[in-house]
């Protein structure tokens with residue numbers, strides 16, 4: 638689905654403006670990297686689009702209208718803090734988003750296509766069958782991050798919001814994981830909004846780069862606009 642953001646302002650309680658007068662249109666299916674230094678407003682933007690933060694002004698539209706509950710269910714969110722249920726198994730965390738009703742989900746009665754998709758995603762992310770029964774809180778940070786990614790992709794979302802999804806991974810695993818998120822997003826035809834701290838990776842992986850600084854957009858364009866790399870050192874400096 639497409640995302641329209643018009644004059645968006647977010648002011649956190651007791652704080653300054655985290656986002657100021659932001660206007661963006663993100664077409665359906667686009668892969669966008671959101672760059673910016675710590676505190677630039679990346680998480681706030683993603684959380685506002687997810688409906689987890691209430692704007693102090695402005696509007697966020699999905700396919701031209703205020704987000705409906707059905708559309709919100711079609712979001713796959715990879716939160717920065719993973720937000721896993723630590724005592725539940727890897728498999729249950731991933732399948733928690735499956736729309737099978739509370740009673741069946743409570744009883745762990747997940748249909749086999751759901752189980753198969755969970756196992757497929759986890760295997761693609763390097764977590765094998767023998768990890769599925771482990772408690773989430775017994776995993777390393779990098780493994781937990783990959784569980785959060787599988788959970789976000791399980792229900793074939795139309796919009797993927799990934800908040801620094803490779804922050805806990807080593808560079809090689811991070812790049813492979815980012816490629817998996819992008820490929821899955823492309824095969825679903827989903828829109829992907831992904832915050833990152835690695836401008837070079839964003840340059841290789843995204844259709845579009847949105848650079849934030851102090852809650853405002855300071856660059857918005859395709860990586861090819863950075864083709865001669867004159868802007869890249871500046872973006873790299875702001876992103877660190």
Ligand SMILES: Nc1ncnc2c1ncn2[C@@H]1O[C@H](COP(=O)(O)OP(=O)(O)OP(=O)(O)O)[C@@H](O)[C@H]1O
Pocket residue numbers: 649650651652654655673674675676677678679680681682
């Ligand atoms: N819950 C909150 N309450 C008050 N201020 C907040 C809250 N969350 C974020 N902020 C402030 O909003 C601004 C933007 O923060 P945000 O987390 O969106 O930045 P970010 O670019 O995602 O940073 P990072 O790369 O460190 O995750 C910062 O000044 C931050 O201190």
